[in-house]
Amino acid sequence: MNASEAATAVVSVTDAKVHYGAVRALDGVTLTIRAGECIGLVGHNGAGKSTIVNVINGGLSPHQGSVAFGGTSGQGIKAAREAGIRCVFQELSLCPNLTVVENTRVMHRGLAGWGWRLRGAQIIAKKLDEIFPGHSIEASEQVGNLTIAERQMVEIAITFCEIGNPVRLVILDEPTSSLDARLAEQLLAYVRRFVDAGGAVVFISHILSEILSIASRIVVMKDGKVVAERAAADFSEHGLIEAMGSVVKARQARELAVAQSGVPVLTARTARGIGLPFKAHRGEIIGFAGLGGHGQTEMLIDLFNTRSGNWLRPADPAVAFVAGDRAVNGTFTLWSILKNFSIGVLPDLSRLGRLDEKQEEALGQSWRERIGIRTPDMEHGILSLSGGNQQKVLFARALASRAPVVLMDDPMRGVDFGTKQEVYGILRSEAANGRTFIWYSTEMDEVCLCDRVYVFNNGAIVAELSGDDVSEENILSASFKEAAA
Numbered sequence: 030m031n032a033s034e035a036a037t038a039v040v041s042v043t044d045a046k047v048h049y050g051a052v053r054a055l056d057g058v059t060l061t062i063r064a065g066e067c068i069g070l071v072g073h074n075g076a077g078k079s080t081i082v083n084v085i086n087g088g089l090s091p092h093q094g095s096v097a098f099g100g101t102s103g104q105g106i107k108a109a110r111e112a113g114i115r116c117v118f119q120e121l122s123l124c125p126n127l128t129v130v131e132n133t134r135v136m137h138r139g140l141a142g143w144g145w146r147l148r149g150a151q152i153i154a155k156k157l158d159e160i161f162p163g164h165s166i167e168a169s170e171q172v173g174n175l176t177i178a179e180r181q182m183v184e185i186a187i188t189f190c191e192i193g194n195p196v197r198l199v200i201l202d203e204p205t206s207s208l209d210a211r212l213a214e215q216l217l218a219y220v221r222r223f224v225d226a227g228g229a230v231v232f233i234s235h236i237l238s239e240i241l242s243i244a245s246r247i248v249v250m251k252d253g254k255v256v257a258e259r260a261a262a263d264f265s266e267h268g269l270i271e272a273m274g275s276v277v278k279a280r281q282a283r284e285l286a287v288a289q290s291g292v293p294v295l296t297a298r299t300a301r302g303i304g305l306p307f308k309a310h311r312g313e314i315i316g317f318a319g320l321g322g323h324g325q326t327e328m329l330i331d332l333f334n335t336r337s338g339n340w341l342r343p344a345d346p347a348v349a350f351v352a353g354d355r356a357v358n359g360t361f362t363l364w365s366i367l368k369n370f371s372i373g374v375l376p377d378l379s380r381l382g383r384l385d386e387k388q389e390e391a392l393g394q395s396w397r398e399r400i401g402i403r404t405p406d407m408e409h410g411i412l413s414l415s416g417g418n419q420q421k422v423l424f425a426r427a428l429a430s431r432a433p434v435v436l437m438d439d440p441m442r443g444v445d446f447g448t449k450q451e452v453y454g455i456l457r458s459e460a461a462n463g464r465t466f467i468w469y470s471t472e473m474d475e476v477c478l479c480d481r482v483y484v485f486n487n488g489a490i491v492a493e494l495s496g497d498d499v500s501e502e503n504i505l506s507a508s509f510k511e512a513a514a
């Protein structure tokens with residue numbers, strides 16, 4: 030690095046190594062981030078992206094190697110903070126029992142003194158307006174009452190607020206994973222403005238089109254190492270996938286042969302009885318689309334409740350549910366990976382009320398291999414897994430059950446490209462065997478894989494699309510239609 034490059038470096042990591050037992054989370058990573066650039070960081074689940082983020086933000090000292098923050102000689106979180114480095118974490122880190130403005134104060138010590146609440150409310154409202162124009166989040170709202178998308182928006186806005194130290198580098202770890210297409214576009218536009226004004230961003234995402242559109246330079250990680258690093262313009266989507274060690278598979282054709290006549294396995298109307306009715310047949314993959322927060326999750330929960338109303342768990346479950354907000358509704362954080370998986374299939378693994386541990390272990394191993402859960406041991410705690418790998422466990426829990434209907438609430442949050450393709454293949458083959466999937470997704474590509482799609486707006490279904498009518502254009506135009514009574 031020459032003198033002028035060193036001068037603009039916000040942070041430089043040299044030969045960083047981090048290990049957890051036998052797992053090499055970082056295996057000699059060297060990376061410099063300069064002012065005015067947006068680095069796209071990609072890699073499979075467990076590649077080491079969140080670990081390098083923790084090194085860059087000073088939260089984790091590498092076991093070997095060094096980190097230098099531009100403009101300060103210190104180490105750790107305090108030095109990183111003083112160097113203007115901020116991070117929006119994948120698992121989100123707001124306090125749910127505090128309001129939006131109180132969370133702003135927790136993250137910004139400079140927001141203090143008489144009248145801080147009013148000042149803070151003005152600052153955070155202004156930043157939310159700037160990044161997400163048209164949002165409806167109140168600064169006085171308790172964070173626990175917000176949807177996961179709103180929490181993601183608040184955390185992003187708080188991070189970009191300038192109170193005290195200037196913001197020089199923002200690390201965004203999968204910042205659009207819960208945002209619908211419109212909110213994601215608003216965020217990307219803001220990131221472009223921030224970078225044009227001299228800020229630096231590290232943008233981590235499994236949505237490769239997003240990375241290619243926002244990044245100036247792309248860094249590809251694999252098994253704790255940087256395996257490729259060059260200007261974004263020199264990468265294609267295909268090239269990125271190959272660099273990550275995944276294989277691009279041909280997209281499977283939509284199965285129009287699915288019987289849409291006959292008796293539906295599920296029927297419903299939306300909660301307020303308005304809009305079009307919903308029905309699902311055996312072997313269908315049904316997508317829920319529309320802007321986020323327009324009733325899709327509520328409908329999934331209603332469907333789940335009506336099919337599993339009894340508190341006594343039946344031996345033959347009627348439905349399984351894959352939660353999108355894994356930290357709140359999905360994982361048992363003190364349990365092992367195996368227990369988190371097997372809780373969904375306990376009746377199948379028990380005889381006369383006793384768990385057959387050998388069978389439990391064998392089933393866990395077979396799903397570990399089938400869905401690629403990256404761990405040396407299924408007995409390790411669930412939190413030892415990377416975010417995407419935790420999500421795979423939740424998937425395996427639902428898919429391993431015998432439930433004929435699987436409800437999925439934006440279930441691919443944080444799952445890498447290669448695994449997504451594997452899961453799409455599993456869904457297709459399970460559907461061919463008669464299983465029904467109801468799938469809410471904030472990713473348009475996923476919705477377009479479904480046999481039939483219901484588009485939601487204002488809590489009601491406003492359109493039903495099937496076959497070749499399932500297209501981005503039709504979904505977007507229906508998303509802005511009003512619900513008919």
Ligand SMILES: Nc1ncnc2c1ncn2[C@@H]1O[C@H](COP(=O)(O)OP(=O)(O)OP(=O)(O)O)[C@@H](O)[C@H]1O
Nearest residue numbers: 049054074075076077078079080413414415416417
């Ligand atoms: N506290 C921990 N204890 C044990 N292993 C850990 C711990 N934290 C991370 N690891 C391991 O380190 C490796 C790298 O994890 P990391 O979270 O950095 O991956 P990632 O690239 O961010 O993945 P994802 O895309 O799923 O978020 C993984 O194999 C993970 O299981």
